[in-house]
Amino acid sequence: MLCLHTIYVFLYIRHNKFILKKIITNDWCITFKFEIILLTEFKGYTSATSCHTMKILVCITNVPDTTAKITFTDNDTKLNKAGVQYIIGPYDDYALARAVELKEQLGGSVTVLHVGEADADPQIRKALAIGADDAIRVNTDPVDSYYTAVQIAHIASENKYDLILMGRESIDFNSGVVHGLVGEMLGIPSYSPVMKLEINGTTATIAREIDGGKETLTASLPLVLGCQEPISEWKIPNMRGIMTARTKPLVVAEPVSVEEMTTPEKFSLPAPKGACKMIPASEAETLIKLLRTEAKVL
């Protein structure tokens, strides 16, 4: 392939000012592309296809470990972070693993994106150690899915990724809506939960979980996909990965402003469970009687 890169001149309006954003030069292929991005309007998203290799964006969450005990402080308005271990969201970890495999197979690049504060940096470095090339952190404390999606769509519209991968849901708020929001904001298709992903040129073959089964789809890039197992297997960083991750670029970007949609008010915990009624194995049939007469569920 003769042309390796495309020259982009990004112009965008922020606070009513035009800002010259980025110029990448290359001596093989010269294309100029002007575009105007209005804060939350990203329609007309296309990834630069014929002239470049695959660019993948993987969005990761920074969430309490699945075994974390959840409690709250500040009059139940904040999560008590004391003693809580943070991890890359397990679903995002699958997305990342698949992205790294696709890069190994097809070339191109993997960028990790996190919308959140600096305490996520160790998890971002871990993603770099697993095999991402660079990272972007949008420095903010996101208020809700909509807010997060606007930040992701903004970064995506600047950098034109062919594939935007993330987990099917975060394990802190379990909304499962960010991929759909980002897809709609960019005006491109989104699919979830994706359990198989193959890329052939500019076409993706996807297996998606549906109620009680799965369905296979083929669709053209660019796409936003919410991932889950068995799309890949979680990767553990090796020593070389950990060493190189230290020097890979982690760009900190400032958030764009978003109108307020929702405000969290208060957290609470479920009522504690009562004692478990034990039934001797020799009288197992008693269980069925109790389920009918006491619990009234049969």
Add this chain to the structure above:
Amino acid sequence: MSVLIFIELDNGSVKKTSLEAVAYGAEVARLTGTTATVLALGKADAAELERIGNFGATKVLHAADEKLSHENSLAYADVLAQAVEKENSKIIIISKSGLGDAVAARASAKLKAGIVSGVTDLPVINGGFSVKRSIYTGKAFSVVEIKSDIKILVVKKNAIEATEGSGTATVETFTPVLRDSDFLASVGQIEKASSELSLTEADIIVSGGRGMKGPENWQPLLDFAKSLGAATGCSKPVSDLDWRPHHEHIGQTGIKVAPNLYIACGISGAIQHLAGVNGSKYIVVINKDPEAPFFKAADYGIVGDIFEVLPKLTKAVQDLK
């Protein structure tokens, strides 16, 4: 101004979780002094659409275009946004599922509507509009105020007791504009165990873990499930080992279920498994290890060998009939 409820159809019938969403939407309509309208897409049985009236909605918009019979979140969100405009709706209710979340998300971005997914209770409306939602995979709740003009609530199973009353809903044909760009993906193979009861809809689930020892031992569990009219599920290692299909995997990284009765057979009760079942009304645990952590989350427990206990339970259920 009516409350708009998006429902899911399965081969012409309204899904049970969607009927719950209708009941929820009708209650929100009552609280806000308006009516409830249902949006039904694709192939639907006429009797099923009329039955919606029994759950409190007074109108059904039916977009019957054959292209909408196949699940397509892009097109569904487009049609939903058009229905919102037609009805001038400010509140949209959708039941939580993979499809529900996808439709809600895309509609939210189209309509600039605040979205809350995982709602577990009716909204509190006094000046503001607040909803309670499940977070940290069932380990906690959060109350959230929605500030936007249009609001989307994605509602969890059991957020409301849906009882079938009697009422009438007028069914109106709705002809939205369908955009070609929503139908670009080509759908290949669909593998669906159509005879099986879906886990998210089931009232009773019998689930097996690594204690079942191998796929060849599942028959007693299947027999027991059949006697109860229950759906079957499993723990993550069981689906990882291919003992059972992936869509049966329950837990943090699998399906989250909220049946009336969850029966765990040979599952230790790791926190990641519990995260998928903590919405169940009653939990029964059968495990040979009295120290298995699952007993702490259970309502009824039997310490014993699963292969001795299951046939006894199946017989006891059959004796009830």
